[in-house]
Amino acid sequence: ADVAYLRSILPSTTEDAFFDYLATLDTSEVTVSAVPEGSVVFARVPFLQVKGPLLVVQLLESTLLCLVNYASLVATNAARFRLLAGPDVKLVEMGLRRAQGPDGALSASKYSYIGGFDYTSNVLAGKLYGIPVRGTIAHSFIVSFTSLEEVQLRKLPPLAGGEPVDLPALAESWLQRVCELLQTPPEKANRGELAAFTSYAIAFPRNFQGLLDTYCVRRSGLPNFCAVALALHQLGYQAIGVRLDSGDLAQQSKEVRRVLRACGAHFQVPWFETIPIAVSNDISEQSLEEFSREGSEIDMIGVGTNLVTCPLQPSLGCIYKLVEVNGSPCLKLTEDEEKMTIPGSKTIYRLYDAAGHPFMDLMALEEEPSPSAGQELVVHVLGRLGEASKVVPTTVEPLHRTYFRDGQMCEPLPGLPEVKSHAQASLSLLNPAHRRLHEPQPYPVAVSERLHRLLAELRQASQ
Amino acid sequence: ADVAYLRSILPSTTEDAFFDYLATLDTSEVTVSAVPEGSVVFARVPFLQVKGPLLVVQLLESTLLCLVNYASLVATNAARFRLLAGPDVKLVEMGLRRAQGPDGALSASKYSYIGGFDYTSNVLAGKLYGIPVRGTIAHSFIVSFTSLEEVQLRKLPPLAGGEPVDLPALAESWLQRVCELLQTPPEKANRGELAAFTSYAIAFPRNFQGLLDTYCVRRSGLPNFCAVALALHQLGYQAIGVRLDSGDLAQQSKEVRRVLRACGAHFQVPWFETIPIAVSNDISEQSLEEFSREGSEIDMIGVGTNLVTCPLQPSLGCIYKLVEVNGSPCLKLTEDEEKMTIPGSKTIYRLYDAAGHPFMDLMALEEEPSPSAGQELVVHVLGRLGEASKVVPTTVEPLHRTYFRDGQMCEPLPGLPEVKSHAQASLSLLNPAHRRLHEPQPYPVAVSERLHRLLAELRQASQ
Numbered sequence: 001a002d003v004a005y006l007r008s009i010l011p012s013t014t015e016d017a018f019f020d021y022l023a024t025l026d027t028s029e030v031t032v033s034a035v036p037e038g039s040v041v042f043a044r045v046p047f048l049q050v051k052g053p054l055l056v057v058q059l060l061e062s063t064l065l066c067l068v069n070y071a072s073l074v075a076t077n078a079a080r081f082r083l084l085a086g087p088d089v090k091l092v093e094m095g096l097r098r099a100q101g102p103d104g105a106l107s108a109s110k111y112s113y114i115g116g117f118d119y120t121s122n123v124l125a126g127k128l129y130g131i132p133v134r135g136t137i138a139h140s141f142i143v144s145f146t147s148l149e150e151v152q153l154r155k156l157p158p159l160a161g162g163e164p165v166d167l168p169a170l171a172e173s174w175l176q177r178v179c180e181l182l183q184t185p186p187e188k189a190n191r192g193e194l195a196a197f198t199s200y201a202i203a204f205p206r207n208f209q210g211l212l213d214t215y216c217v218r219r220s221g222l223p224n225f226c227a228v229a230l231a232l233h234q235l236g237y238q239a240i241g242v243r244l245d246s247g248d249l250a251q252q253s254k255e256v257r258r259v260l261r262a263c264g265a266h267f268q269v270p271w272f273e274t275i276p277i278a279v280s281n282d283i284s285e286q287s288l289e290e291f292s293r294e295g296s297e298i299d300m301i302g303v304g305t306n307l308v309t310c311p312l313q314p315s316l317g318c319i320y321k322l323v324e325v326n327g328s329p330c331l332k333l334t335e336d337e338e339k340m341t342i343p344g345s346k347t348i349y350r351l352y353d354a355a356g357h358p359f360m361d362l363m364a365l366e367e368e369p370s371p372s373a374g375q376e377l378v379v380h381v382l383g384r385l386g387e388a389s390k391v392v393p394t395t396v397e398p399l400h401r402t403y404f405r406d407g408q409m410c411e412p413l414p415g416l417p418e419v420k421s422h423a424q425a426s427l428s429l430l431n432p433a434h435r436r437l438h439e440p441q442p443y444p445v446a447v448s449e450r451l452h453r454l455l456a457e458l459r460q461a462s463q
Numbered sequence: 464a465d466v467a468y469l470r471s472i473l474p475s476t477t478e479d480a481f482f483d484y485l486a487t488l489d490t491s492e493v494t495v496s497a498v499p500e501g502s503v504v505f506a507r508v509p510f511l512q513v514k515g516p517l518l519v520v521q522l523l524e525s526t527l528l529c530l531v532n533y534a535s536l537v538a539t540n541a542a543r544f545r546l547l548a549g550p551d552v553k554l555v556e557m558g559l560r561r562a563q564g565p566d567g568a569l570s571a572s573k574y575s576y577i578g579g580f581d582y583t584s585n586v587l588a589g590k591l592y593g594i595p596v597r598g599t600i601a602h603s604f605i606v607s608f609t610s611l612e613e614v615q616l617r618k619l620p621p622l623a624g625g626e627p628v629d630l631p632a633l634a635e636s637w638l639q640r641v642c643e644l645l646q647t648p649p650e651k652a653n654r655g656e657l658a659a660f661t662s663y664a665i666a667f668p669r670n671f672q673g674l675l676d677t678y679c680v681r682r683s684g685l686p687n688f689c690a691v692a693l694a695l696h697q698l699g700y701q702a703i704g705v706r707l708d709s710g711d712l713a714q715q716s717k718e719v720r721r722v723l724r725a726c727g728a729h730f731q732v733p734w735f736e737t738i739p740i741a742v743s744n745d746i747s748e749q750s751l752e753e754f755s756r757e758g759s760e761i762d763m764i765g766v767g768t769n770l771v772t773c774p775l776q777p778s779l780g781c782i783y784k785l786v787e788v789n790g791s792p793c794l795k796l797t798e799d800e801e802k803m804t805i806p807g808s809k810t811i812y813r814l815y816d817a818a819g820h821p822f823m824d825l826m827a828l829e830e831e832p833s834p835s836a837g838q839e840l841v842v843h844v845l846g847r848l849g850e851a852s853k854v855v856p857t858t859v860e861p862l863h864r865t866y867f868r869d870g871q872m873c874e875p876l877p878g879l880p881e882v883k884s885h886a887q888a889s890l891s892l893l894n895p896a897h898r899r900l901h902e903p904q905p906y907p908v909a910v911s912e913r914l915h916r917l918l919a920e921l922r923q924a925s926q
Binding site for chain 2: 001002005006009011013014054058061062063065066067069070071074096097098099100101102103104105106107108123126127133138139140141143144146204205206207214305308309310311314315316317318321322325328330331332
C-alpha cells in the first residue's frame with residue numbers, strides 16, 4: 001500500500017523498476033551504534049551512528065530524528081526539574097491535555113519518567129509502560145456536590161471492624177472542633193466540598209486525599225479536609241494527602257503544614273503533621289526555584305504544560321549528517337565552525353578525571369587505537385581547533401555500543417526502569433560545575449590529532 | 464485488559480462492583496454539540512458542550528482536551544503564517560523532525576493543513592489524510608557526489624523522443640556559458656553538486672529542482688542549477704524550482720530571480736524567469752515579516768519547528784468545566800473574573816454586522832428564544848459585566864451543531880478539505896481589525912440578560 005501511494009504521488013515518468021526496488025528495501029545491511037539510552041550527551045558529539053546503503057540510511061533520517069529529538073528534549077527538561085526539586089520531592093507528570101495529541105502525550109510521559117519524574121497522571125502511559133500513576137480528585141467532582149444530603153452512601157465501618165458509622169455526621173461534628181481550634185467560622189466551610197470529601201473518603205477510606213482550593217483554602221478546603229481526615233482517623237484510617245492548585249503555593253504549603261501540625265498536636269494524631277502536600281498549577285522551573293527560596297513544605301509537585309511543551313526551548317535540533325561515503329570521509333562546508341560536520345566513521349570516548357567525573361568527550365577515527373587510561377593524549381577542543389591540548393584521563397569509556405548489526409538486534413534493549421536509572425546515574429557523575437542549570441561550565445568536546453588533521457585536509461581540499 | 468489494569472493500580476479495597484460497572488460504561492447517554500471544525504473561536508466561548516452522566520463526561524475530559532488543545536493551537540499558528548504569507552505564496556509544513564514523536568507530527572501536518580498550509584513533507588500524513596506532499600532534494604544527496612564521473616546513468620532522451628544525450632557533458636558545456644554570462648569562475652562551481660543535479664535531472668527530467676546552498680549559492684549552486692536546467696530545456700524539459708536553505712533568504716531570492724531572468728533573457732528561455740523559489744531554514748513569523756518588508760521573490764516557504772512547536776505560545780489552555788448538574792447551573796467561583804465559568808446549558812450565537820463581519824459572540828441560556836436579525840438585543844460583555852449594552856445584529860448564526868446524540872453520530876463529519884475551506888472562510892469573514900496579528904481589536908464576547916442575571920444570583924448565593 002505504501003508503494004502504491006508513492007506511485008500515486010511521484011511523477012508518472014518514474015520507472016517501475018524503482019517501485020519494485022522500494023518493495024525489496026530492508027535494513028539487512030544497516031548497522032546502528034549509539035550511546036546507551038539515558039546517557040548524558042553533549043552538543044556536537046554523535047550519539048547515534050548509522051551505516052548502510054546510502055538510500056536506506058537516508059530514508060531513516062526523518063524517522064530517527066523524529067524519535068530522538070522530542071524524547072531527548074523532554075527527558076532533559078524533566079531532568080532539569082528533578083535537579084531543581086532535589087531528590088526527595090515526588091514529581092508527577094500531568095501534561096496529557098497540552099501535549100501534541102495522544103501519542104505526543106505518551107512520549108512525554110515516558111521520557112519525563114526517564115528524566116527523573118516519579119509518576120504520571122496518564123493512565124494509558126501507566127498501562128503501556130508500567131510507569132506508576134498518581135492523581136487527585138477533580139474540581140468538578142467537588143463542584144458537583146452542593147450539600148451533605150447528597151452523600152448517598154453514608155456509612156463506613158471502622159478499619160478494625162464493627163458497626164458502620166455515619167461519616168457525614170461524624171465529619172460535621174469534627175468540623176465544629178476543627179473550626180474552633182483554627183478560629184474560623186464553620187459556616188464559611190462549603191458544605192458541598194465537605195460532601196465531596198466525605199463521599200470520596202467513604203469510597204477510598206485508606207486513600208483519602210483532599211483538593212483544597214475549590215473555594216477558600218483557609219476557611220473551607222483545609223477545615224473540611226481536617227474534619228474528614230479526623231473522622232476517618234477515629235475509624236482507624238489515615239488520609240494520604242492534600243493538593244493545592246492555585247495561589248501562592250509555597251506560602252500556602254507552609255500555612256497548610258502549620259494547620260496540620262496544630263490539628264495533629266491538639267487532637268493527638270501524630271501522623272497528621274506529615275500528611276503529604278502536593279501542588280500543581282502551571283509549575284515551571286521558576287516555580288521550583290521560588291519554592292526552594294521561600295522554604296516550602298511541598299512534598300509532591302505536578303508538572304504539565306511546562307514539562308511537555310518545554311517553553312524555555314520548545315524544540316531540540318539534533319541533526320543527521322553524512323560523514324562518509326564509500327569509505328571516504330566527507331564534510332558539509334560552512335562558514336560557521338559551529339555547524340561544521342565532523343567527517344568519518346568515529347569512535348567516541350568519554351574521559352574521566354581522578355574524582356570520577358567525566359571531563360571531556362573525544363571523537364577519534366574508528367581505525368585509531370583506543371586512548372589508554374593514565375596516558376597523555378593530544379587533543380583539539382572544538383571551538384578552538386587551532387590549539388592542541390594535552391590531557392591525561394584516569395578512565396576512558398567508549399560511549400557507543402552496537403545495538404543493531406546487519407539488520408539484527410545484537411544487544412538487548414534495556415527496560416524503562418534501567419534507562420531511567422542509567423539517566424540518573426549518568427547525570428550524577430557529572431561535575432557539579434557542568435551540571436548546574438544556570439551558567440554551567442561548558443563541557444569540552446574534542447577531536448583526536450588524526451581526526452583534526454583529516455578535518456584540515458578536507459577543508460583545504462574543498463576550498 | 465483496561466479494567467484489569469485499573470484493578471491492579473486502584474486500592475485493594477475498591478469494590479468489585481465498581482470494576483463491573485466500568486466494564487459496562489459506554490457513551491449511549493452522551494450528547495456532544497460543537498462549532499463546526501475549523502471555525503474561528505474566541506476566548507471564553509464554549510466551542511464544545513458535552514451532556515451525559517457525570518462520571519462518563521468526566522472521563523472524557525482529558526481525552527477531549529488532548530484532542531482539541533494542540534490541534535487548535537497548531538491550526539491557529541498555521542493560520543497566522545498564512546495571513547502573513549498572503550494568499551499566493553505556497554506554504555509547506557515540514558515539522559516531522561521536531562514534533563512530539565510520530566503522532567504529534569501527524570497531528571501537526573493535519574492541523575497545519577487546516578490552518579492554511581498547502582503541502583506537507585510528511586509522506587505518511589499525505590497517505591493517511593490525503594494532504595498533498597512536497598519536498599526537495601537533500602544536502603546529503605548532494606554531498607554524496609564528488610565528481611561527474613560518479614553519474615552512472617548519463618543518457619537522457621529528449622522529451623520529443625530521439626537519440627539519448629549525455630546529460631553531464633551537456634550540462635558541463637552549459638555551465639561554461641552560464642558562468643561566462645554571470646561572470647563567475649567555472650572552477651568555483653562544485654562538480655559534486657553538478658553531478659548530483661545531473662543525476663536528479665536524469666531520474667526526474669520533468670521534475671528537476673535544485674537545492675542551491677550546499678556550497679556557495681552564487682558561484683556554485685546557482686550556476687550549476689542553471690546549467691542543468693538549460694541542458695534539460697535543450698531536451699524539451701522544464702525545471703520546476705529551486706530551494707534556498709541558509710543565509711539571508713529574502714536577499715538571496717532577489718539575487719536568484721535576477722540571475723534566472725538574466726539567463727532566461729540571454730538564452731531565450733522565457734519560462735526561466737518564473738522558476739519558483741522555495742526557502743526554508745528555521746522560518747518564523749518574523750522571517751515572513753522580513754520577507755515582505757524586504758520585498759522578496761519567494762514563491763514557496765517551508766516551515767518546520769516554528770510551526771509545530773509554536774514557540775510564541777507553546778500550548779493552548781482550553782479547559783473543560785462543569786456548568787450544570789441535575790438541571791441546576793453551577794459555577795466555579797474565583798477571585799478572577801477572567802477565570803469564572805459561565806453557568807448552565809447554553810446556546811451560542813455569532814452576531815454579524817451589515818458588512819457581513821461577525822462583531823460579537825453571545826451566550827444565552829438554552830431555553831431562551833433565539834435573538835432575531837434586525838432586532839435590538841440587550842447584552843452584557845464579559846470584562847465589563849456591570850454595564851448593559853444594546854446591539855442590533857444584521858444576521859444571527861447559531862454556532863453549535865449537535866454532532867453526537869445519545870451515543871450516535873447524528874451529523875456527518877466533514878472531510879479535511881471541507882474543514883480547511885471552512886477555516887479559511889471563517890477567518891476571511893473576520894473584520895480586519897479583529898484579524899490583524901499585531902494588537903488586534905479585542906472581539907467582544909457577551910452573555911444575554913437572563914444569563915447575566917443567573918450569573919449574579921449564583922455568585923451571590925455562594926458568597
